[in-house]
Amino acid sequence: MGPESSLTKxxxxxxxxxxxxxxxxxxxxxxxxxxxxxxxxxxxSGIYLLAVILTSLLTGSYFWGMLSALGGVVGTxxxxxxxxxxxxxxxxGYPLTFFIMALVAIGTxxxxxxxxxxxxxxxRREKMANILNEMDQRLLQIDxxxxxxxxLLEYLHIQLALPVLYFEIKGDKICCxxxxxxxxxELTDNQYDILCRSLKEQKIIDVGMTEDNPSGFLxxxxxxxxxxxxxxxxxxxxxxxxxxxxxxxxxLVNHFAIAFERQELSEAQQQILMEKQAEQMRSYLLRAIxxxxxxxLTGILGASGAILNNGETMPAELARRxxxxxxxxxxxxxxxxxxxxxxxxxxxxxxxLKKTMEPVEEVxxxxxxxxxxYFSDLKVxxxxxxxxxxxPMDPILIRQVVTNLIxxxxxHGNSQEKIELDVSVCEQYVEISVQDYGKGxxxxxxxxxxxxxxxxxQQGGDAGRGLGLGMSICKTIVEAHKGKIFAETVSGKGLxxxxxxxxxxx
Amino acid sequence: MKGNILIVEDEDAIGNxxxxxxxxxEYIPVIAKNGEQALIMLRSFQPDVVLLDLGLPDMDGLRIxxxxxxxxxxxxxxxxxxxxxxxxxxxxxxxxxxxITKPFGNSELLARIRVAMRNHSEGEVRTGESKKIYCCGKxxxxxxxxxxxxxxxxxxxxxxxxxxxxxxxxxxxxVLTYDYLIKHIWGTDMLxxxxxxxxxxxxxxxxxxxxxxxxxxxxxEIGVGYRLADESFL
Numbered sequence: 001m002g003p004e005s006s007l008t009k010x011x012x013x014x015x016x017x018x019x020x021x022x023x024x025x026x027x028x029x030x031x032x033x034x035x036x037x038x039x040x041x042x043x044x045s046g047i048y049l050l051a052v053i054l055t056s057l058l059t060g061s062y063f064w065g066m067l068s069a070l071g072g073v074v075g076t077x078x079x080x081x082x083x084x085x086x087x088x089x090x091x092x093g094y095p096l097t098f099f100i101m102a103l104v105a106i107g108t109x110x111x112x113x114x115x116x117x118x119x120x121x122x123x124r125r126e127k128m129a130n131i132l133n134e135m136d137q138r139l140l141q142i143d144x145x146x147x148x149x150x151x152l153l154e155y156l157h158i159q160l161a162l163p164v165l166y167f168e169i170k171g172d173k174i175c176c177x178x179x180x181x182x183x184x185x186e187l188t189d190n191q192y193d194i195l196c197r198s199l200k201e202q203k204i205i206d207v208g209m210t211e212d213n214p215s216g217f218l219x220x221x222x223x224x225x226x227x228x229x230x231x232x233x234x235x236x237x238x239x240x241x242x243x244x245x246x247x248x249x250x251x252l253v254n255h256f257a258i259a260f261e262r263q264e265l266s267e268a269q270q271q272i273l274m275e276k277q278a279e280q281m282r283s284y285l286l287r288a289i290x291x292x293x294x295x296x297l298t299g300i301l302g303a304s305g306a307i308l309n310n311g312e313t314m315p316a317e318l319a320r321r322x323x324x325x326x327x328x329x330x331x332x333x334x335x336x337x338x339x340x341x342x343x344x345x346x347x348x349x350x351x352x353l354k355k356t357m358e359p360v361e362e363v364x365x366x367x368x369x370x371x372x373x374y375f376s377d378l379k380v381x382x383x384x385x386x387x388x389x390x391x392p393m394d395p396i397l398i399r400q401v402v403t404n405l406i407x408x409x410x411x412h413g414n415s416q417e418k419i420e421l422d423v424s425v426c427e428q429y430v431e432i433s434v435q436d437y438g439k440g441x442x443x444x445x446x447x448x449x450x451x452x453x454x455x456x457x458q459q460g461g462d463a464g465r466g467l468g469l470g471m472s473i474c475k476t477i478v479e480a481h482k483g484k485i486f487a488e489t490v491s492g493k494g495l496x497x498x499x500x501x502x503x504x505x506x
Numbered sequence: 507m508k509g510n511i512l513i514v515e516d517e518d519a520i521g522n523x524x525x526x527x528x529x530x531x532e533y534i535p536v537i538a539k540n541g542e543q544a545l546i547m548l549r550s551f552q553p554d555v556v557l558l559d560l561g562l563p564d565m566d567g568l569r570i571x572x573x574x575x576x577x578x579x580x581x582x583x584x585x586x587x588x589x590x591x592x593x594x595x596x597x598x599x600x601x602x603x604x605x606i607t608k609p610f611g612n613s614e615l616l617a618r619i620r621v622a623m624r625n626h627s628e629g630e631v632r633t634g635e636s637k638k639i640y641c642c643g644k645x646x647x648x649x650x651x652x653x654x655x656x657x658x659x660x661x662x663x664x665x666x667x668x669x670x671x672x673x674x675x676x677x678x679x680x681v682l683t684y685d686y687l688i689k690h691i692w693g694t695d696m697l698x699x700x701x702x703x704x705x706x707x708x709x710x711x712x713x714x715x716x717x718x719x720x721x722x723x724x725x726x727e728i729g730v731g732y733r734l735a736d737e738s739f740l
Contacts, residue, residue: 334609359704361711361718362726368719373611382719388708390701395728396591421719 048072679736
């Protein structure tokens with residue numbers, strides 16, 4: 001016993017003592033008054049009986065109830081019967097009075113104790129209901145398995161005040177997903193066996209503490225409709241868990257089983273959604289490739305065919321122009337293929353990007369250098385902070401995004417004008433934007449710029465060629481980096497396309 | 507004639523294009539269509555430069571690279587359609603002098619060949635006397651006096667920055683991988699710490715380049731390393 005509980009016990013003792021004494025004195029004084037006013041002793045034992053009942057009710061203790069009964073008998077004898085202020089045991093009927101009073105005390109105490117027990121139980125149930133309610137509220141707000149495990153451990157640990165661990169079945173292994181309290185991640189072989197058995201048999205196994213086994217262990221599997229998610233383990237210390245607490249712990253775990261199930265379902269849903277998106281992207285790519293790549297190939301085949309067939313008779317000037325066309329179309333094809341290749345790095349083939357910390361300026365410099373290879377009169381004005389900005393990214397993919405944006409700004413903006421490239425650092429992300437001085441795009445086209453649909457419907461015309469493909473690839477890449485991309489028409493300038501990348505790796 | 511060039515390439519179309527470009531520019535090319543042929547011609551033809559495609563039908567191109575470096579020692583230019591930075595870095599770290607990704611422009615190819623040949627022959631001379639001055643545009647690096655000037659104005663660099671720029675200027679036009687640079691400046695313990703190199707490079711750029719977004723002298727090969735511009739690239 002700690003010093004704190006002994007103190008409360010002492011306080012309780014004094015509290016009971018003063019209650020009993022107070023009631024006894026009050027009964028005695030009341031008796032005095034009644035006798036003084038009416039000169040009759042008929043009510044004396046009745047008043048004392050009342051004191052006995054009240055004492056039993058207020059203390060709920062047999063000891064004080066009996067003592068009060070004794071006090072009542074002695075008080076009657078001592079104060080209110082002849083000879084006054086002396087005990088006379090010769091008076092008949094007193095043992096009987098004491099017996100009746102004692103019976104009343106016992107009966108009242110039993111009732112009180114029972115009532116209190118029920119009241120306490122109701123209190124505890126209400127408290128638990130509140131805790132469960134609060135827990136459900138918190139469970140609704142989280143959807144990651146890690147968080148659910150952490151919450152389960154938190155509640156078990158706080159409620160039981162014991163070390164707790166959570167284990168999950170991963171393939172044919174059992175892994176510790178977390179622990180709280182003074183628990184190690186490693187279980188003893190014996191505990192591990194118990195855990196395995198409880199997972200396999202899908203039932204709670206409670207190895208209580210005994211003389212020879214001082215390390216008690218409780219394994220509660222998390223089960224929902226015959227599906228075992230894992231098990232919560234409780235390391236017992238000093239004493240065994242009461243049946244009530246055990247039931248409570250089990251109830252808590254059952255609540256979490258529902259949460260685990262919900263989390264699994266939403267994960268599966270997410271997976272389906274992602275697969276659907278990837279599928280859409282693939283089919284879109286196929287359509288875009290067949291359309292966007294066929295056009296320049298037709299040009300190349302036509303021009304090279306013309307030179308082959310009529311090479312001798314053709315004026316040199318015309319032949320040169322045709323060859324230039326071939327060269328340009330081939331370069332354009334190459335850029336498109338680079339785009340398509342970059343997408344194969346994301347999506348189903350490679351769900352995790354291989355990110356490294358890269359200085360933004362290097363990626364931008366390389367993108368501009370690449371674009372200048374194709375467009376020798378390209379003018380890009382770059383504004384960026386003096387500090388070196390390092391960002392986690394796949395540099396090849398981000399270079400592809402910047403190249404596409406500059407390419408797009410050059411071909412669809414007014415190519416005589418410069419292109420502005422701005423880099424700005426915000427609290428959690430870096431924004432890179434490309435501004436052209438073209439006509440911009442109407443709002444309804446802005447919305448569909450990254451979906452890659454609209455350029456497809458409007459067949460032919462160089463204006464739309466490849467725009468949809470390049471832009472939707474930008475979106476795919478930026479979103480794979482957990483970033484955002486958006487476009488707006490800036491009045492007085494033209495189209496501004498910006499993307500944001502998070503500064504921190506998640 | 508400028509020199510013998512061995513083209514190791516299994517695709518006829520590309521082999522033909524390469525050899526006609528080289529002939530037009532007064533080189534003597536020979537094509538090997540697989541690794542076995544390449545190893546034979548290496549002995550009989552005694553090339554000055556090897557253009558090596560990594561994807562060969564009979565063996566891994568890296569094996570030929572190793573063989574050339576072990577026995578012959580002439581510069582090797584990797585010509586590859588593999589657009590994978592890791593492959594490039596691996597080839598460079600194994601001793602390749604440069605790489606060029608298909609498809610490439612003619613002038614780019616010729617410039618790379620020139621640089622590789624020059625660096626190689628100078629390397630042979632340099633073992634005799636180490637005096638050297640690197641010059642490119644307005645940038646001048648005196649490797650003996652450890653002085654860097656831009657527009658005839660002296661640029662103040664930290665010790666490590668100077669070591670980086672000197673290392674790069676000893677191999678102008680050649681890409682040096684991140685790992686190579688880190689190993690030679692900070693030692694093998696720092697290989698994991700790529701950031702220190704990148705920040706140093708960014709600082710050098712701020713001192714040497716008018717516009718860090720369009721650098722003239724220090725060229726970044728994303729995911730691979732850095733090269734210092736060569737006069738013939740400008």
